[in-house]
Amino acid sequence: MSVEKAEEPDKESSRPPKSLTKAPKNGASLASGRPPKAEKSRASVSHKKTRDQIRSHHQLNKQLAAAQAKGDDVEVAELKKRIEDLGGLQSYQLASIQGQAKDRGGDSSTILMQWLKPMAKQMVSREHKIRLLEIGALSTSNACSKSGLFEIERIDLFSQAEGILEQDFMKRPVPDSDLKQFDIISFSLVLNFVPDPEGRGEMLRRTCQFLNKHARRAFEDELQAVFPALFLVLPAPCIVNSRYITEERLTCMMASLGYVILERKLTAKLVYYLWQLRDKPRKDKQDFPKKQVHPGASRNNFCVVLK
Numbered sequence: 001m002s003v004e005k006a007e008e009p010d011k012e013s014s015r016p017p018k019s020l021t022k023a024p025k026n027g028a029s030l031a032s033g034r035p036p037k038a039e040k041s042r043a044s045v046s047h048k049k050t051r052d053q054i055r056s057h058h059q060l061n062k063q064l065a066a067a068q069a070k071g072d073d074v075e076v077a078e079l080k081k082r083i084e085d086l087g088g089l090q091s092y093q094l095a096s097i098q099g100q101a102k103d104r105g106g107d108s109s110t111i112l113m114q115w116l117k118p119m120a121k122q123m124v125s126r127e128h129k130i131r132l133l134e135i136g137a138l139s140t141s142n143a144c145s146k147s148g149l150f151e152i153e154r155i156d157l158f159s160q161a162e163g164i165l166e167q168d169f170m171k172r173p174v175p176d177s178d179l180k181q182f183d184i185i186s187f188s189l190v191l192n193f194v195p196d197p198e199g200r201g202e203m204l205r206r207t208c209q210f211l212n213k214h215a216r217r218a219f220e221d222e223l224q225a226v227f228p229a230l231f232l233v234l235p236a237p238c239i240v241n242s243r244y245i246t247e248e249r250l251t252c253m254m255a256s257l258g259y260v261i262l263e264r265k266l267t268a269k270l271v272y273y274l275w276q277l278r279d280k281p282r283k284d285k286q287d288f289p290k291k292q293v294h295p296g297a298s299r300n301n302f303c304v305v306l307k
């Protein structure tokens, strides 16, 4: 996860507060709930390896963006080589796919499907399916793909499968008609992948140009209350333990773009949101520079700048 640390990476400090993690149920002793030792250590070693791989990739990417901004060609070449030595974007994605395995919490779109369940009947009975743009798609068989509720376009910087277009969202042409726009965007663990705070703000702003606000009028009541929507997933520490962003600040930032929060779920690892694009953007309210709003030595430096 791309959670920027101010000091030497300290794994404990990037975790959400202890109150968010689960205690053993019914007073069961720790030993009785433990799987056999050898199994546990094997699983945690590979889990740790996956996590370290993802973290290294994020850190190198961030350093690369800084070197590119400075115009330091030698450092840029060196960092690109280090990223290649790690296996490049492809091995990062494989680590992310492993992170989506069922035994590690499953893919994040299962939460989106839970939230949309009450509307599923209406969604399938429509003449035109709800159009979904999945940005940062790793698979064509995740829960939203299997649901049959959507007409889906999937994009990623590096396509791992047929059915995923290799494309940078920031370079995807802005739709020139309502028909090319979408009713919902899935944006799961992508914002934290972007190495710089300004780039993250730009990415959020850009999502609005891809959502079709006019289709809303033609929707049935229940669907009107949800679409057009943005499903946003972030590592929990980005929101609960950052010096530069809190949930309140994120909500204000999203409101300045026209988004209203509909759903939210916090787990020990991730935070999930469903936002509806309902209002006009307020350029005069878009004043979110890099500013400490939640100081503390053990906090991380995740930040989104929107100006």
Ligand SMILES: C[S@@+](CC[C@H](N)C(=O)[O-])C[C@H]1O[C@@H](n2cnc3c(N)ncnc32)[C@H](O)[C@@H]1O
Pocket (backbone or CB within 6 Å): 089, 093, 096, 100, 108, 135, 136, 137, 138, 155, 156, 157, 158, 167, 168, 169, 170, 187, 188, 189, 190, 193, 194, 233
């Ligand atoms: C951690 S993976 C998340 C994948 C999946 N959505 C999930 O929730 O597990 C982040 C993915 O976002 C993709 N990504 C990052 N920036 C992107 C951009 N500008 N356009 C398209 N894909 C992007 C990366 O290539 C990477 O595969």
